[in-house]
Amino acid sequence: MSDSTPPFLFGNYTLGPAMGDGDMGTVHKAQNVQTQEVVALKVLDKVDTSREGLRGAAVELIEFAASLSHPQLHPISQAVESEDGRLGIVMPMATARSVNRYLVEGKTIPRASAVKVITQIASALHFLHEQEVAHGSVKPTNVLLDAQGNATLSDLPMTHLRELGLIPKAPSLMQQFYMAPEVVYHASPEPQHDVFSLGVLAYHLFTGRIPFDDPEPLARKKISPEGLPPILVPVFLRAMTPRTRLRYPSIAAFMQDFQGAGNGRIDPETERLFRLSDEPESPDEP
Incomplete structure (x- = not known):
C-alpha cells in the first residue's frame, strides 16, 4: 500500500497484507488505529454476508465465541465490519x-x-x-x-x-x-x-x-x-x-x-x- 493510498478500515483496524488463505476467507495482518496493536484479522470474503438476518446471527456467534476464555483456546477478540460491508474476525497475532x-x-x-x-x-x-x-x-x-x-x-x-x-x-x-x-x-x-x-x-x-x-x-x-x-x-x-x-x-x-x-x-x-x-x-x- 503506497503512502498516497488511504488505509482500508475494518472497524478500528487498518487492513494490512494477507498472511493466509482458507475456504471461508483470508487472514490479514491488521493494526488498531488507536492503540497501534498488531492483530490477525480474518476477512470472510469468500461468503455472502450481506443478508441482514444471517449477518446479525453471525456477529452474535462471533461475539459469543469471543466471550469464551480457556488457556488452550486461541482467543477471539471481536467481530468487525469493513467500509464496504464485509465481516471480519479479530484475533491476537499468533506466533505459533x-x-x-x-x-x-x-x-x-x-x-x-x-x-x-x-x-x-x-x-x-x-x-x-x-x-x-x-x-x-x-x-x-x-x-x-x-x-x-x-x-x-x-x-x-x-x-x-x-x-x-x-x-x-x-x-x-x-x-x-x-x-x-x-x-x-x-x-x-x-x-x-x-x-x-x-x-x-x-x-x-x-x-x-x-x-x-x-x-x-x-x-x-x-x-x-x-x-x-x-x-x-x-x-x-x-x-x-x-x-x-x-x-x-x-x-x-x-x-x-x-x-x-x-x-x-x-x-x-x-x-x-x-x-x-x-x-x-x-x-x-x-
Whole structure:
C-alpha cells in the first residue's frame, strides 16, 4: 500500500497484507488505529454476508465465541465490519505454528509431545462441551503449537457459521478425513463429533498418517495398528467408530482410556468391543 493510498478500515483496524488463505476467507495482518496493536484479522470474503438476518446471527456467534476464555483456546477478540460491508474476525497475532505444518514437512512429533497436544486440546474441548458448544472442526490446521510445545485450538466459530449458511458447505479434503460420518451426512456439530475428530488427530500424531484411505465414510477401511502401542488400538477404534452408540460418549471418557493406556489399564468394555478384528464398519443411520 503506497503512502498516497488511504488505509482500508475494518472497524478500528487498518487492513494490512494477507498472511493466509482458507475456504471461508483470508487472514490479514491488521493494526488498531488507536492503540497501534498488531492483530490477525480474518476477512470472510469468500461468503455472502450481506443478508441482514444471517449477518446479525453471525456477529452474535462471533461475539459469543469471543466471550469464551480457556488457556488452550486461541482467543477471539471481536467481530468487525469493513467500509464496504464485509465481516471480519479479530484475533491476537499468533506466533505459533499449526500442527499441520509439522505433518506436511514430514517432521516426527515425539510421542510425549503428541500426548501433551492431545491432552491440552481435550481440555479445551471439555471446556467447550461444558458450555454446551461443540467445536466441529478439530484438525491439524486448527491446532497451534508454540515454542514450548503448548497447543491451542483455533477457528471456534467457523463450523457454526457454516451452519448459518455463511460458509461454503463443501469442507476441505483434510476436514473430510477428520469429520465423523454423521457430520458428512449433514448433521449439526455435537460434542461426540469432536470425540471422533480428536481420535483422528491422536492417531495422526502417533503414526504420522491419516487413519483412513478415503474421506467417504462408506469407503473407509479399518485402521492399521502399525506404529501404535497395542493397548491404544481399541481406544482409537472406539473414538473413531462410525457407530455413535458405541463411540465414547464424551471427551472425558475418551481421555480416561487414553491416559489409562499409559498405565496399562483401559475400560474392559473398550477392550472387549474394539478388538481390531471385531470393529464394526458401518455407520449408524444418519
